[in-house]
Every structure is written in C-alpha cells, then in structure tokens.
Amino acid sequence: MIREDKSSTWVSLMPSQNSKQINFLNATIHEDLSVTGKVREQLTNHFALSHREDFNAFSEEQYVLSIEEGKGDIEVSNIDVKSKNETSKPILISYEYSLDNGIEEIADKLYFSSLLFLAPEENPFKQETREYPIDFTYPVSEKNVINIKIPQGYQVESLPENQKIQFNVNDGSFTYLIKHTGDLLQITTNLDINKIIIMPQDYLEFKKFFDLVIKKQTEQIVLKKV
DSSP, X not given: OBOTTSOBOOOOOSOOSOEEEEEEEEEEEOXXXXXEEEEEEEEOHHHHHHHHHHHTTOOHHHHHHHHHTTSSSEEEEEEEEESTTOTTSOEEEEEEEEESSSOEEETTEEEEETTGGGXXXXXXOOOSOOSSOEEOSSOEEEEEEEEEEOOTTEEEEEOOOOEEEEETTTXXXXXXXXXXXXXXXXXXXXXXXXXXXXXXXXXXXXXXXXXXXXXXXXXXXXXXXX
C-alpha cells in the first residue's frame, strides 16, 4: 500500500478472521428408536460465501436433498434460510428432521454416535504421502452443540471422555466436551484450523490429527434399560 505522503507498507492478503460454522442440534429419542429434533446452523465469512455460491440457485427440493445427502435415513422439513442474499451478514439456516436409523438396540441397550448425523464418516485425507501443501484458503472454526434427551426407562451406561487434541501446538485443535445433567446430554465440539497452509513434511502428523478427530466424533454413547 502506497500512501499519499509516499510512505508505504505491506498488506497481508491472508484472511485474518476464522470463517465459522456453528451447529445447534436438539434430539429426542422415541420408543420406536426414531429421533426427531431441530437444527440451527450459522455460517460466517467464507463459509457463508461458499454457501451462497453453491446453493442460492437451488430450488427448495434440491436444497432439502443436499442437506439429507450422506446422513442416513433422514427426512428434513420446514427449512428456513435467512440472509442468503445479504452478504454482510451470516447465513442462518434452520430445519426440523426425523431420523430412523440413528440408534442401534442390542440386548436392552441403545448405542449411537454422540454427534448423530453430524458425525463425519471418514477422514478426507487418505493418502499416505503428499507432495504438495494442503491449502485451506482461510482459517476455519467448526462448532457443534448437541442436546440429546435421554428417553424414559433408560439411563447412561457409558459416555465418551472429554478430550483435547492438538496439531503443531496452535496450528490446529479439537475439543470434545460432554455433560450429563438429569435426562439431558449436552455434547460440544470445536475444531479450529488456524494455519492455512499445511506443508508436505507436516502431512503425516496432520493426517494423524484428523484421524483422532474423526474417531472422537464417532465414539458411541451407551444407554441401558432400567
């Protein structure tokens, strides 16, 4: 940048703010083991930009299918998207859902992932080696807050442990917190990628970091009948 007084300074072109994706999910488990609830999602900065570029031209039916894709036997309804054309504001998405295959029953015990259908299926980094850097383009922050109501006639047998996982000190971090209060379970996860470029020499450590993150997010909650 060159000023009028002929002084100059360098301006970084790297994004300085994390782009955020925040999910709030409520879940009620019914006698037939179906799960119903509501999801509220907030997208900021580049996440909001990508959403507008990918989905603003979609019909409602196409948008529903995009949400349901990869989430198992789920039915989404009552979708509402706010600020999708107001580029200075975060995008706010809400919808209701019904999930039929999220709970497994074995010998009077219920098994399910604490993130339900928000849990990732696999590590996107599958290669054993890498010759080029991973470029995230911008720093990201992904947060999930899940509230699960324990059904009548059941109590907690086992829960995943709270855990913090780090990559290269502060270049990447993941935290998993679970609280049990009365008939309510609350799970909070935070994934932060603060370093935009992951160099090839750091790839194996980063892949290991992501393996641990995926494993943690798919750990099971076990409820037993009383």
